[in-house]
Amino acid sequence: MKIITPFVHGVIDYCVVLFLLVSPSLFSITGLPGMLIYALSAIHFILSITSGFKLGIFKLIPFKIHGIIELLVSLILVVMPWIFGFAQVEVARNFYIIFGAIVFLTWLITDYKGKTSA
Numbered sequence: 001m002k003i004i005t006p007f008v009h010g011v012i013d014y015c016v017v018l019f020l021l022v023s024p025s026l027f028s029i030t031g032l033p034g035m036l037i038y039a040l041s042a043i044h045f046i047l048s049i050t051s052g053f054k055l056g057i058f059k060l061i062p063f064k065i066h067g068i069i070e071l072l073v074s075l076i077l078v079v080m081p082w083i084f085g086f087a088q089v090e091v092a093r094n095f096y097i098i099f100g101a102i103v104f105l106t107w108l109i110t111d112y113k114g115k116t117s118a
Contacts, residue, residue, distance in 0.1 A: 017048065029091060
């Protein structure tokens, strides 16, 4: 069931950027895991402003491609603690697993074929 429209997805994307910016402080995630969250925030911001949906500024990336990128990111997030060697840091590991699951759920219920223009 695709209940999230492209417009609502755009709102969610910008909220996610803000959430990621405050997450290291909010959850006391330091070092490499925290720096990766800041990098993810910047990358997600760039993806959002360059995506071809109503809230995209430059509309360079088709919204369907945006969806494929988010699917891949959701899967990568879940394994990042092991890839980057911080799986033993419980709060960071749990953050990445839960955030990856939320990104996947958002991907699952977003209508990437919906109307993306004004």
